[in-house]
Amino acid sequence: MSVRPHPLSLVIAALLATTACHRSDEAATTAPTAAPAPATTVGAVPTQAQADPQMQAVLDQLAKLGGKPVETLTAVEARKQPSPADAVKALLESQGKPTTPEAVAKVENRTFPGPGGAVPIRIYTPEGKGPMPVVLYIHGGGWVIADLDTYDASPRAIANAAKAIVVSTHYRQGPEHLFPAAHDDTLAAYEWLLKNAAKLGGDPKRIALVGESAGGNMAADIAIAARDKGLQAPLHQVLVYPVADKAMDSPSYLENANAKPLNKPMMEWFAKNYLGDPAKAADPRISLVDQPNLAGLPPATIILAQIDPLRSGGEKLAEKLQAAGVPVTVQRYDGVAHEFFGMGAVVDKAKQAQQLAGAELRKAFEAGAPASAATSMPAPATTVAPAKSN
Template sequence: MATHLRNASTLCAAALLAACAPSGGAMQPGAMPMDPGAAATLARADADMRAVLEQHMALGPRPIETLTPQEARVQPTPADAVRALLERMGRSTAPEPVGRVEDRAIPGPGGAIPVRVYTPAGTGPFPVVVYSHGGGWVIATIDTYDASARALTNAAQAIVVSIEYRKGPENPFPAAHDDAFAAYQWVLQNAASLGGDPMRVAVAGESAGGGLAVATAMMARDRNVRIPVHVLAVYPIADGDTESPSYVENARAKPLNRPMMEWFFRHYLRGPQDARDPRISLVRANLDRMPPTTIILAQIDPLRSDGEELGARLRQAGVPVQVHVHQGVTHEFFGMGAVVADARTAVQQAGTALRGAFAR
């Protein structure tokens, strides 16, 4: 796989504001020199990840931190890069098949919450995973993270309910958190109507959604709601501070870096005080009596230290926790199983942890 992707890659990376050469790896005349952050990321990434990053750069995304939220929401995404890379390789771009997919709406504190329900093939009742997508609480949708939800459905042999929570700045903190918790409560009450088992419900998420998953479990514990049987947090935002070792190490990394994270905080939080809220700075929260947790991290990611510290804090609180750090990959790798081998490994780790929790 790695060799195939290396051959398929253009082996060129332009600056994010410039176009990549259409073939052969040569820079177009007058093209800007490669962004130093992009160059450093490519040098550390493994072959699979590098091919996706190069393809993403070739799509010409503008730096998120220089845009308005409305502009940022229409930029090419890493998921777009995966599809483009598959097309260049002559491979199918069809989504991973699951038994059934249904879009519907459920009640929420700010109005109806759109959700997408993925059901595995076979006969239920199935366990259920309430999944929150990434995007810094500002950008991205359930469509952007469709590949992750499908992969989890099959790996965990569970119904996945993917939530389209409200986003900032139109709906600032704690709107997304309130929606995630409302969706979890709805699933507890309505799992049977989906073909699910209300006694086997877990929470999961990526990036901002990984933080939402942990915060949902905390809110359930604190509000006397049945807690999830497991928490899956994939490179979660777990700290409002951007001075950790991985923030310093990956300050200009792609596709996520410190300026982008500061932009996300600025557009979702109401002010600096919210960065200290335990629902944002999970590493400073009371983590006693939390469910068993699996944390999946990427080496080339400013959020790696967030996840490592969260794992350490959970252990100190006596919570069973597993932390998996994947080398040579970046933020957003988890849903890239079609082209990134480590993503398939990470999904298997997540599926194994969830199936074990559901069996208990």
């Protein structure tokens, strides 16, 4: 992976290098991502970047499945619409390739007792001897749609790449269960995992978080809640295009207002169905960049897609975390869209992102100790260059 430091980042690095006191395994962490590639403009309005051929093939297949705009549907109707995962399967079929999921040693469906009743979880165990490290994975879907089946590919890939047991959790969804129901359920999943990791063949001292989209938002909130409640801290948090900012007028929202598979009208619909009251978008559990205190959190890996209204929010969160002394690694993948992470079967950049997540998790598990407020200081600020289009 090439490294292209931002000039400002180099200045910050020089200023902070003499005071950084991270463990040697944190010395290579990176800070806020490079600025997005310049967008073309029509007048003053930036236009959406072009998808690379592999990503475009998935988007074309998704369009062929004939789904209706989510924002025109009820939540019940929206949950029945074809998903990007369906598009990947259809694309594989059209190419004459097998559609069997990535293999792991064992998959088990269970439930745990959540605040509002039993919550479905799916446990993925890779090949190898235990006790293994453990990852709590939280799927996306705007807190309204999707489930463990929709997001089956990502936890499989993480289990193999991180060499860890992955517990994928569901949660109550809006509008039937409004904010903070989903947040409460996922925090409860983490607390349950702390108590039960050993029973799953895992190492209860080596637990990390991974979340996609709305799941990335909730993974970050769990890390904050663990700090504030005095729970065992996760060793690492991988936030994949997380919902991180209430603002919907950012550069990435302007560029990708009509993007697929996620756009501004859909985000407004998700907010309406989960939050109920639009004013609740300002709650720092939703707008992570407005958290008053981000210090003392575990190191973070933030994975972003260029063609995604959430990209700017993820970049801003990275800046806020790094300013608070949290080691942050950021990688933006150009030419791909929101939801690309689980598309490793057909999109090469998804495989790259999965391998990055796995490598960062393995590094954290090997280090075996979470960052703390007492030891956390700003990391040297270098920047990972965005992965370019094919």
